[in-house]
Amino acid sequence: MTTPAAVSRQERESALIAAILDGDREKFHDLIRPYERQVYLTALSLVKNETEAEDVAQEAILRAYRKLASFRGDAKFSTWLIAITLNEARTRLRDEKRVLLDSLDNQNLENGDYTPAALTDWREVPLEALERLEIRALLGQAVAALPAAFREVVVLRDMEELSVNETAEALGISIALVKVRLHRARLLLQKRLAPQLRIELKSRKKSGILQRLPWF
Amino acid sequence: MVLKCRHVWDHISDYIEGTLDPAVRADVEKHLAHCEICSAVLDSTRNVIILIADDRVFELPVDFSKRLHARLDMVLATESPEPG
Numbered sequence: 001m002t003t004p005a006a007v008s009r010q011e012r013e014s015a016l017i018a019a020i021l022d023g024d025r026e027k028f029h030d031l032i033r034p035y036e037r038q039v040y041l042t043a044l045s046l047v048k049n050e051t052e053a054e055d056v057a058q059e060a061i062l063r064a065y066r067k068l069a070s071f072r073g074d075a076k077f078s079t080w081l082i083a084i085t086l087n088e089a090r091t092r093l094r095d096e097k098r099v100l101l102d103s104l105d106n107q108n109l110e111n112g113d114y115t116p117a118a119l120t121d122w123r124e125v126p127l128e129a130l131e132r133l134e135i136r137a138l139l140g141q142a143v144a145a146l147p148a149a150f151r152e153v154v155v156l157r158d159m160e161e162l163s164v165n166e167t168a169e170a171l172g173i174s175i176a177l178v179k180v181r182l183h184r185a186r187l188l189l190q191k192r193l194a195p196q197l198r199i200e201l202k203s204r205k206k207s208g209i210l211q212r213l214p215w216f
Numbered sequence: 217m218v219l220k221c222r223h224v225w226d227h228i229s230d231y232i233e234g235t236l237d238p239a240v241r242a243d244v245e246k247h248l249a250h251c252e253i254c255s256a257v258l259d260s261t262r263n264v265i266i267l268i269a270d271d272r273v274f275e276l277p278v279d280f281s282k283r284l285h286a287r288l289d290m291v292l293a294t295e296s297p298e299p300g
Contacts, residue, residue: 021300025292029285036284040276050277057280058287065291069300116225116257123259130272139273158265159274164233183229189268190261
């Protein structure tokens with residue numbers, strides 16, 4: 001979807017890129033600032049460790065600066081940047097020979113049978129609940145526990161809110177595969193989180209009542 | 217077509233994306249209207265997606281931005297982008 005805001009962002013970025021390539025290097029700070037979080041999350045989706053993710057994010061951004069002249073305006077700058085970040089993270093993993101193990105873990109997941117957590121008494125956790133550290137930790141752990149191929153798709157589509165097409169482009173996989181992985185990943189998250197969040201909220205409710213009733 | 221719960225689960229992600237074929241969508245909605253389990257699965261899946269999208273779930277490390285721009289400063293001061 002190309003909204004007027006997206007068009008003006010793209011124009012602004014094209015102007016910044018032209019200026020940087022023309023010698024106004026300092027403008028790279030402005031070009032990158034809106035995407036810091038996205039780059040970090042993308043790195044974290046693969047390396048799973050905050051220090052390493054920061055390192056990958058920095059290296060990817062430096063690489064984007066050095067290779068800026070090779071950016072063609074036919075893709076979005078953000079998609080290009082994310083592809084660089086994924087590449088950087090994968091190179092790192094390959095060096096550490098972790099990729100092979102992870103890809104073995106992923107076998108058969110895309111075809112497996114799946115049963116969601118059918119808990120009819122839990123439907124919604126309000127966003128306010130995210131003020132609580134335990135709830136944030138449960139969600140973070142659930143995403144981190146996904147197999148890598150699923151985690152990448154969830155991070156790009158559901159957390160960074162790229163479109164399905166952009167996710168496919170950044171990962172270099174087909175749109176159909178993005179959809180399959182996204183579906184499995186979302187149901188895996190639901191299956192794990194629904195019971196956990198339900199317990200977390202129930203215990204909270206009870207202790208809330210206990211706190212309000214002085215005779216307990 | 218009358219769908220079983222298992223078939224409805226297969227469509228949950230596309231249903232949330234809004235990319236289901238209209239005929240299938242109508243069948244799914246028909247099922248959801250009377251199946252409490254499937255409508256709870258749909259609601260909780262949708263809720264999980266909303267929750268993980270929140271910036272508070274994964275926060276940037278403290279001073280991430282400061283360290284990044286300091287490092288950029290060093291590189292920008294000494295290097296131009298490579299020629300295309």
